Amino acid sequence: MQMEVLRDLVDRGAGSLLLLLPQNFSDIHGELAQQWRELERSILSQKIPIPVYLSLEEETLGVIHDSLASSAAREKHSTVTASLWHILTGYGYQMISEDQKEAEVVKDSHVVTLVGKLAGGLGVQQRLPTVMVVAHYDAFGAAPSLSSGVDSNASGVAALLGLARLFSRLYRDVKQKPRSNLLFVLSGGGKLNYFGTKSLLEEDNDDLDSLIHSSDYIICLDSLAATAASQSCDQSHDESHDQSHDPPHSLTVHVSKPPKEGSKAAVMLDLLNRSFSQLSSGPLRMVHKKIRLSDDLLSWEHERFSLKRLPAATISALCHHGDPRRQSMFVNSDHIDVEGLTQNVAALADGLARYLYNLSSLLGTEGEREGGERMATLPTVSSEYVSAWLDYLASHSRSPQLLTEDHPLVTGLYQAMSQSLQDVTKLVQRPEKSDPEFVLYHIPQTTLHAHKVKSPIFDLFVAVGVALYLCLWYSLIEFFPWSAVGFIPLPLKVKSSKS
Structure with missing residues (x-):
């Protein structure tokens, strides 16, 4: 169904709309998936003056739909007499909602951000350089209870947890512990203009504040597993890079400002680029997009850090921030490449390790062999671990209004980080009551009676x-009473006797 059809129904006086969604989103592929995403995006971006209900297809609704569709088909090709007869003998359905209340505002709106670290060795922790890895874990879609965001951004969360698990093994060994801190952040409110990251930067916490603002580089992970990512970067979106020779599935580094040559940021990106060239889908391509302060919404999570003049970038399989897969429920486990995601995590780990162990001087020299031997101690990335987390995250709806402080998913993420990292902190972040940056509503679920x-x-x-x-x-009785005598029983007269 196209948005034009919905608009036509509204113009013809429809009281409400009921959209039947496929029971299994795995059946949606290619052009059909794109059509569903475009329809979803149109519904979210346009004002529709009547209620819109979304429901998964099930047997009862299927019978009703088939009945109405066949009735409409017969009426379309029938004569006037047949149409009139169908109107007299046919039937339709009236859908009545059990709950007529409007969606209520969540009174205690909040998001939860999880922070954990691996402390470097041989120095005061707060004075050591820090590298941050960040990923938001919430999702967005037209139906909040069906929004699992298996790529945006479950893949980023799975990659972050895989990196945390891998580097925790290195940091346990005193002999291999690097002289840099690693800070891992699972931010809440990513779909709320990255509210969790914004609050983290404004958090009144001396230890966290010193680590964040002393960061050498901040890597944000977003949508790393798309099988058919937007490969053709329009020149208007990327004026600093020629994609004509890009591999078909290479990842993109989104930055607000190209790093200066010789800076720590440039070294980090160069090492990551070499690791991806050797271990994953090919060299990284860079897309430079300036931050427009006039825009209401930021495009990528790294822009929150860039506004604070902190060196940051977002690594993604998506070329453009406007890709509809970032805010759609029509993406599932069948639409992503688990093996490719595992390779991307391995490349990220390799690049980070080279930077943390200061192996940049060994690359491209005779010492490269020595560096390769040293990198052989880096544990391998478990595809089973990454896949398990993808399946777990995909099994939960992760709309922001669902992810409260005591939500099972938030608890599970906290426990997973606690197994690998030190000093894991759960930050509950709330918008200002006087001028809130966002307003959440309770998910309006209802039962329709047909x-x-x-x-x-x-x-x-x-x-x-x-x-x-x-x-x-009336006419028979009034004007021809004699003709109605045989049809209308006359009242009986009963004689009463005196005692």
Whole structure:
């Protein structure tokens, strides 16, 4: 169904709309998936003056839909007489919502951000350089209870947890512990203009504040597993890079400002680029997009850090921030590449390790062999671990209004980080009450009751028939009383006897 059809239904006086969604989103592929995403995006971006209900297809609704579709098909190709007869003898359905209340505002709106670290060795922790890895874990879609965001951004969360698990093994060994801190952040409110990251930067916490603002580089992970990512970067979106020779599935580094040559940021990106060239889908491509302060919404999570003049970038399989897959429920586990995601995590780990162990001087020299031997101690990335987390995250709806402080998913993420990281902190972040940056609503779920009804024209014909019937009897009794004697029983007269 296209948005034009919905608009036509509204113009024709429809009281509400009921959209039947596929029971299994795995059946949606290619052009059909794109059509569903475009329809979803249109519904979210345009004002529709009537209620819109979303429901998964099930047997009862399927029977109703088939009945109405066949009735409409017969009426379309029938004669006037047949159409009139169908109106008199056919029937339709009246859908009544059990709950007529409007969605209520969540009074205690909040998001939860999880922070954990691996402390470097040989130095005061707060004075050591820090590298941050960040990923938001919430999702967005037209139906909050169906929004699992398996790529945006479950893949980023799975990658972050895989990196945390891998580097925790290195940091346990005193001999291999690097002289840099690693800070891992699972931010809440990513779909709320990255509210969790914004609050983290404004958090009144001296230890966290010193680590964040002393960061050498901040890597944000977003949508790393798309099998058919937007590969053709329009030149208007990327004026600093020529994509004509890009591999078909290479990842993109989104930055607000290209790093200066020789800076720590440039070294980090160069090492990551070499690691991806050797271990994953090919060299990284860079897309430079300036931050527009006039825009209401930021495009990528790294822009929150860039506004604070902190060196940051977002690594993603998506070329453009406007890709509809970032805010759609029509993406599932069948649409992502688990093996490719595992390779991307391995490349990220390799690049980070080279930077943390200061192996940049060994690359491209005779010492490269020595560096390769040293990198052999880096544990391998478990594809089973990454896949398990993807499946777990995909099994939960992760709309922001669902992810409260005590939500099982938030608890599970906290426990997973606690197994690998030190000093894991759960930050509950709330918007200002006087001027909130976002407002959340309780998910309005209701039960629709379908009543089989006749056409209103049928009721009119029945009313006319009853009226004619009553008029006939009135006329017989009023003007021809003798003719009605045989049909109307006369009252019996009973004689009473005196005692």
